[in-house]
Amino acid sequence: MKITVATRLVYACRPGTHVTAVVQAARSHDQRVLGERLTLGAGTRLAEEADAEGIRWLRGEVPERFELGYEAEVDNGARLLLPAEGRQWHRTELPLAVLPFLLPSRFCPSDLFVRFACREFGGIEDGVGRVMAIADWIAAHVDYVSGVSTPESDAAHTFTLRAGVCRDFTHLGITMCRALGIPARAVSCYAAALAPPDFHAVMEVFLDGAWWIVDLTRLAPVEGMVRICHGRDAADIAFLTTDQACELVEQTVTATAPDRASTNP
Amino acid sequence: MKITVATRLVYACRPGTHVTAVVQAARSHDQRVLGERLTLGAGTRLAEEADAEGIRWLRGEVPERFELGYEAEVDNGARLLLPAEGRQWHRTELPLAVLPFLLPSRFCPSDLFVRFACREFGGIEDGVGRVMAIADWIAAHVDYVSGVSTPESDAAHTFTLRAGVCRDFTHLGITMCRALGIPARAVSCYAAALAPPDFHAVMEVFLDGAWWIVDLTRLAPVEGMVRICHGRDAADIAFLTTDQACELVEQTVTATAPDRASTNP
């Protein structure tokens, strides 16, 4: 599906601040960037570097007013729904590069949830059905509420509070999957039809030799997503990381699919 | 029911250690101490003081080998099971002295569980039925396992881990009750028929104007319990608190009812 995405970020920074911005559509095996334009404010120079998986890292020192605009047209192929079948691979079969996504991370302390996950989901046949059971459980037991979680909140906090936003839903799902031995990671994306429009965080699970996106919030269709970055959890996929505190001045995110549109603010 | 209880504690302490020991059967409105004997090792002198609720506090400086023996025959009246009926009082009706047992405490962070408790138990008619639903939920979702929790573990930890011992079960139950506005506290006791015999920790809830014991572990019958102390959570009801680290040398606990007996080790 062809999707048009755009973002505009403006931050007030202290002199000498270095930033890492990851906002560009990934040039990954499963999506093509048909055209794009990056616009930087006066005095801003960022170096772009892509990693082996097509994630693009912009880095550099920024002026006191840091402005970044980005527009792209992306063909996300046919971003596929998790298929009805799909087996969980045991750790011996997994590609080495997938192993880290079995491990606990800052916001996904899966080591604490082995007993819960086995009790709640262990009786379900492994693979897609088990992931769907986790997604259903989260939909049934966690409320989407802003202002309850903080940037420090991990999945154990969300599990207790039973409320959070997309980032928290994603962390909880990843945590449950890892506790069951299913590799899972976090993906940042543009999402057509997300309301209100914003960067979105979703889960990706590895089943039957491939990664599959699951939106645990159920707020946006997988078919309308444009992948930006993936990593162990929200810490890895931040769209902006700075080495000094900065102040958000403006943030706009847009994603439009032929028949789906979302715009903010 | 007449119950015979006994304990023997031996600790190795550093010179100058002060201790608080709370191991004597409470002289509370609902039980009578028919006879008792406290035996202290050579060089140990403890002062005994009872509070308004009949809890008895032994305090003093102890020698390097601290030995305490206690035996008693107690009539616990007819330690009553939670009745089938029993309404939850709202905070305006509660005696002032009961209000603290609505608040979060060290090991019972009930403030974090309001949403969970309301989702899970809010639909059940308040009062005894709701408490029973909490007890059933804990029995169904938490495993009794030693060595999983630590003295630092609070109810949020147990809620995540889904395993613990009597202290953890009690904390989890108290937390859920308080999150729903039901006053709840922790009680230390001797318990006939507990296997292996040990000091036991149970929950007490305030319904319909009275306190009722609930053993969330379901390991010992309420009728065979002899109350020692109550408080907000395990921190308040420790049978021994010292102002310096001491080493346990020996601990024996016994409780015998006419037709129920438990002895350790």
Place this chain on the structure above:
Amino acid sequence: MKITVATRLVYACRPGTHVTAVVQAARSHDQRVLGERLTLGAGTRLAEEADAEGIRWLRGEVPERFELGYEAEVDNGARLLLPAEGRQWHRTELPLAVLPFLLPSRFCPSDLFVRFACREFGGIEDGVGRVMAIADWIAAHVDYVSGVSTPESDAAHTFTLRAGVCRDFTHLGITMCRALGIPARAVSCYAAALAPPDFHAVMEVFLDGAWWIVDLTRLAPVEGMVRICHGRDAADIAFLTTDQACELVEQTVTATAPDRASTNP
């Protein structure tokens, strides 16, 4: 010192909400209420009950617009500064009623800080000097910053973050004192010369047989404080507790001493 205090609280509540409000100057042994007036909005009836220490609890069901006004003239005697001398009592000497203030509580997990406190403050002679060392340490190592802590933050969180507000400073101080065997509790008060004016939370320590107020934020003079309530930590001394979520509409707090004044907003 004669101090004039006032507050006005307006909340939007759901029908059937029960509240506990503790905003009146305590009629405690160390202060006299010379005159006062409680004004409740239309449809609000609260029952007042004082406990044995002169803390006054207002409780009742409130209408959808809950309004409470309170004004008082109070003689706080001569609210005394911690004296230069003053010995720490060991646990055997303490009045029974003081013992709970040695224990960890929801926001003061003093059990976790024994090693730190002994390392940092154990070398200082016990008593007033040690409490002053704790106060100096907090002043030197923690920043007064709003918006860093949340209502869930305990002293361990503040110890890590090194920032917080009066409540957090108080919890950290109490935690350190208890870890050293010094009874400590939280006190809510009106404070003349606090800027901006608000309810204030301070620590109280038990030394040499009496309780002494210490303001760890150093934002207001102890002599200008009017005590409202005390307890184990912030959970016990909330000026308003409700059994359903309510929304703050307006809050004004004023405290005026002859030569000190503070008014908000």
Place this chain on the structure above:
Amino acid sequence: MKITVATRLVYACRPGTHVTAVVQAARSHDQRVLGERLTLGAGTRLAEEADAEGIRWLRGEVPERFELGYEAEVDNGARLLLPAEGRQWHRTELPLAVLPFLLPSRFCPSDLFVRFACREFGGIEDGVGRVMAIADWIAAHVDYVSGVSTPESDAAHTFTLRAGVCRDFTHLGITMCRALGIPARAVSCYAAALAPPDFHAVMEVFLDGAWWIVDLTRLAPVEGMVRICHGRDAADIAFLTTDQACELVEQTVTATAPDRASTNP
């Protein structure tokens, strides 16, 4: 330096258990494996795979008695001490592959320590001096004590408790470095002269374009270390990970340098 290392692991496992074992000396740019022998018990077949950095992963299904023996002679080149000079690179200069080691991880929540780290170490000139200041601070403020931490303990827990073992010291050091923008990671190794002998965990920091090992426990000389694996924290560098609970039956670790030897048990 030539170092002879050996380990023997015996575990009791349930049928069908899959394991990942990472115990072999890394074939990394800075050390050469001169000779080695891997011995597996009857019925055990593990596949070996090396990643791009020479870390070697053994994976496979194991029998109920899982035995693994490993011996190697390794030339660790001249495992270098952190040099006196060495600048911290800002995030724009760092190789992409180093960026993840700036981020918080499961046991290193560096996001919580920015204020502390800047207050405590921010005044020291960046680079080697700052890392040495962190190492000195840890040596001065944290006790090496077994049995205080658990496998769940993260650096915030250690920071509060002020005690732990090599893993905890490493986590705390990594956390402080990352909070200051210094990339840091965990390394598992054999360590000659470690007493009692065991697998060891140390920190590695990225300064002046290279990684440097720092042993925050100061229990073993860097020159006698043989690198096994590195990662974000202890979760990444476990010498054995299993998909079902297993029971340790026997573990022996040996590392001998010409003039340094350590053997256990």
